[in-house]
Amino acid sequence: MDADFYEQVYAIVRLIPKGRVTSYGAIAKSLGVSKSSRMVGYAMNHSHGLKPPVPAHRVVNRNGQLTGKFHFSSENKMAELLSNEGIEIKDDKVANFGKLFWDPLLEIKL
DSSP states (O other): OOHHHHHHHHHHHTTSOTTOBEEHHHHHHHTTOTTOHHHHHHHHHTOTTOSSOOOGGGEEOTTSBOTTGGGSSSTTHHHHHHHHTTOOEETTEETTHHHHBOOHHHHOOO
16 A cells, blocks of 8 residues: 555545544445555554644544544544534444444445
């Protein structure tokens, strides 16, 4: 994977609406590399401070867990950002994950 892959990931993540979340795997699948969810995670780890901003806090694991929380400025920052968008977090997991899930394959009109 290269910088171009990261840019493709960032382009998708920038489309996730406030108050919605998606998963690493859903992003990978939308890019045609369904086995590369870990690489999407690596891209998220390198997204902080980019311009325009990449809302990495809206990307969680396939179960809605905040597995990327340790890559933010504080352990609670990811949950705070999601809470500020009206998303309820319980035990480091997005409550109502199925209802809030944003699927790039369904949402992005190419």
